[in-house]
Amino acid sequence: MKKRSTFLVSTLAFGYAFLYIPLILVVVYSFNDSRIATIWGGFSTRWYGELLQNNLILEAAFLSLRIALTSATFATILGTMAGLVLARFGRFKGRTLFSGMITSPMVMPEVITGLSLLLLFVTLQQLTGWPGQRGFSTITIAHTTFSMAYVAVIVQSRLMSMDESLEEAAMDLGGRPLRVVFDITLPLIAPAMIAGWLLAFTLSLDDLVIASFVSGPGSSTLPMYIFSKVKLGVSPDINALATLIIAVVSLGVLIAWLATRRVKL
Amino acid sequence: MRAATAKRNDELWRRVAIAAPYLWLLVFFLAPFAIIFKISLADPVIAQPPFTPAFDDQGNFSATADNFAFLLTDKLYAVTYYRSVLMAAAATLLCLALGFPMAYGIARSNSSTRSLLLLLIVLPFWISFLLRVYAWMGLLNNYGVINNFFMWLGVIDQPMQLMYTDFAVFVGLAYSYLPFMILPLYASLERLDIDLVEAAQDLGASRTRSFWDITWPLARPGVIAGCLLVFIPAMGEYVIPYLLGGSESLLIGRVLFDEFFVNRDWPLASAVAIVLLLLLVVPIVLLQRYHARDQGSVA
Numbered sequence: 001m002k003k004r005s006t007f008l009v010s011t012l013a014f015g016y017a018f019l020y021i022p023l024i025l026v027v028v029y030s031f032n033d034s035r036i037a038t039i040w041g042g043f044s045t046r047w048y049g050e051l052l053q054n055n056l057i058l059e060a061a062f063l064s065l066r067i068a069l070t071s072a073t074f075a076t077i078l079g080t081m082a083g084l085v086l087a088r089f090g091r092f093k094g095r096t097l098f099s100g101m102i103t104s105p106m107v108m109p110e111v112i113t114g115l116s117l118l119l120l121f122v123t124l125q126q127l128t129g130w131p132g133q134r135g136f137s138t139i140t141i142a143h144t145t146f147s148m149a150y151v152a153v154i155v156q157s158r159l160m161s162m163d164e165s166l167e168e169a170a171m172d173l174g175g176r177p178l179r180v181v182f183d184i185t186l187p188l189i190a191p192a193m194i195a196g197w198l199l200a201f202t203l204s205l206d207d208l209v210i211a212s213f214v215s216g217p218g219s220s221t222l223p224m225y226i227f228s229k230v231k232l233g234v235s236p237d238i239n240a241l242a243t244l245i246i247a248v249v250s251l252g253v254l255i256a257w258l259a260t261r262r263v264k265l
Numbered sequence: 266m267r268a269a270t271a272k273r274n275d276e277l278w279r280r281v282a283i284a285a286p287y288l289w290l291l292v293f294f295l296a297p298f299a300i301i302f303k304i305s306l307a308d309p310v311i312a313q314p315p316f317t318p319a320f321d322d323q324g325n326f327s328a329t330a331d332n333f334a335f336l337l338t339d340k341l342y343a344v345t346y347y348r349s350v351l352m353a354a355a356a357t358l359l360c361l362a363l364g365f366p367m368a369y370g371i372a373r374s375n376s377s378t379r380s381l382l383l384l385l386i387v388l389p390f391w392i393s394f395l396l397r398v399y400a401w402m403g404l405l406n407n408y409g410v411i412n413n414f415f416m417w418l419g420v421i422d423q424p425m426q427l428m429y430t431d432f433a434v435f436v437g438l439a440y441s442y443l444p445f446m447i448l449p450l451y452a453s454l455e456r457l458d459i460d461l462v463e464a465a466q467d468l469g470a471s472r473t474r475s476f477w478d479i480t481w482p483l484a485r486p487g488v489i490a491g492c493l494l495v496f497i498p499a500m501g502e503y504v505i506p507y508l509l510g511g512s513e514s515l516l517i518g519r520v521l522f523d524e525f526f527v528n529r530d531w532p533l534a535s536a537v538a539i540v541l542l543l544l545l546v547v548p549i550v551l552l553q554r555y556h557a558r559d560q561g562s563v564a
């Protein structure tokens with residue numbers, strides 16, 4: 001390994017500073033006693049206390065968690081099937097459309113996805129009476145739709161990089177395709193499915209725009225609540241909430257990273 | 266007998282595995298586009314839902330191109346689409362200029378630091394998008410960190426107007442989408458064989474020459490994928506222009522959102538979405554082709 005050029009090292013340093021300084025400042029200011037969020041008024045943890053007393057935040061967080069758990073699970077089931085189909089089923093009628101529909105939701109601008117799903121729900125309601133009320137179920141369907149695409153791509157690339165010989169050997173020994181899938185393929189792709197579930201879970205917790213379109217009155221998810229507050233400007237309790245989220249996510253990612261490193265060593 | 270049942274089960278499994286995700290996407294992804302298109306041809310009315318049905322009580326079909334005509338004639342929309350393309354392209358270029366050397370540096374670092382550097386690129390993905398945009402509000406404010414810092418240094422004595430400007434939107438877009446640029450770039454630079462570059466340099470090629478003749482062409486799939494992954498979602502961005510941009514610096518994602526929620530003009534919002542989709546068809550198809558080729562080359 002040759003000495004790295006100063007240019008590369010300084011760009012890396014600048015890039016990481018660009019990515020992390022804004023987040024670090026939010027963490028620092030969450031311990032600011034002053035109500036005006038950008039003026040330092042001494043160290044305090046009062047905003048964390050206020051956070052726990054805010055029922056609206058807790059309700060919104062609970063709804064978001066329920067939606068994220070449900071939609072991530074559906075997305076993992078459907079996405080794993082889709083990934084299997086794309087990687088192992090070869091050609092079938094309508095395959096091009098299928099793979100197009102898998103990759104498009106990932107890049108589709110959120111305003112388009114949100115608007116189109118809302119118009120679908122409104123049309124369905126006119127025709128069938130369902131969904132009578134928009135909220136948990138409609139948001140869950142919307143989140144399942146875009147996050148299953150991510151799961152499918154993760155599972156597909158895992159299968160593509162994996163040797164088919166184990167599955168073929170099982171087939172040669174007389175294993176039925178369905179048994180082979182459950183006994184060989186699924187255990188092999190389990191790490192990809194877990195990664196996909198976690199990503200789907202995070203994407204759901206994170207989504208503001210699509211949820212705003214397809215939710216109804218009275219059902220606010222956590223990002224919708226946060227957005228309604230930060231529209232009015234920087235606010236100290238949102239700093240505290242952001243710090244909690246950053247702490248939980250960093251801890252989780254760090255543990256996952258250490259765990260996978262140990263496996264590799 | 267049992268073998269026949271098993272065989273039937275296998276065939277059934279195959280069909281279910283294809284049909285379940287397929288039907289889901291047809292109903293919840295593809296069908297909605299037909300509905301958007303249908304509603305973009307309707308007239309707005311004050312009713313629930315606020316548009317005229319395609320078939321009236323007598324079963325007569327009605328459709329109008331008024332919404333599209335309005336989009337084409339009202340200069341506001343043309344300007345907004347144009348500004349959105351420019352803004353997304355500028356943010357994409359900034360991401361590329363910063364992301365390319367970063368991805369290159371990561372790909373060339375030794376393997377123990379590499380996984381940590383990659384982790385630090387992926388980490389912001391898992392932290393809320395909304396909160397990351399919000400973090401910039403505290404930086405760019407008139408009394409925010411950047412202004413306070415420069416006033417403390419004595420470089421300026423009045424706060425600079427950074428918030429609610431195009432500059433803020435530009436920085437916010439680049440900040441939020443930078444990881445989308447770095448990851449595909451890293452993937453293609455990591456596969457690049459460093460021996461090729463060294464061979465070229467041993468044979469007397471300058472560093473610039475070996476970069477443009479070897480590194481750049483081999484990295485191009487990653488460059489294309491990264492640019493598309495930043496450009497496409499940036500075109501329709503709503504949160505960033507809303508929180509960081511000024512009220513007069515409109516981008517199309519925000520116009521669509523306001524047309525729908527504030528003016529409650531569903532047909533016009535649908536027409537705005539259709540035109541945005543048409544603008545994005547080419548980049549999306551390019552990305553699909555790249556993705557298909559990439560999966561093919563792995564197999």
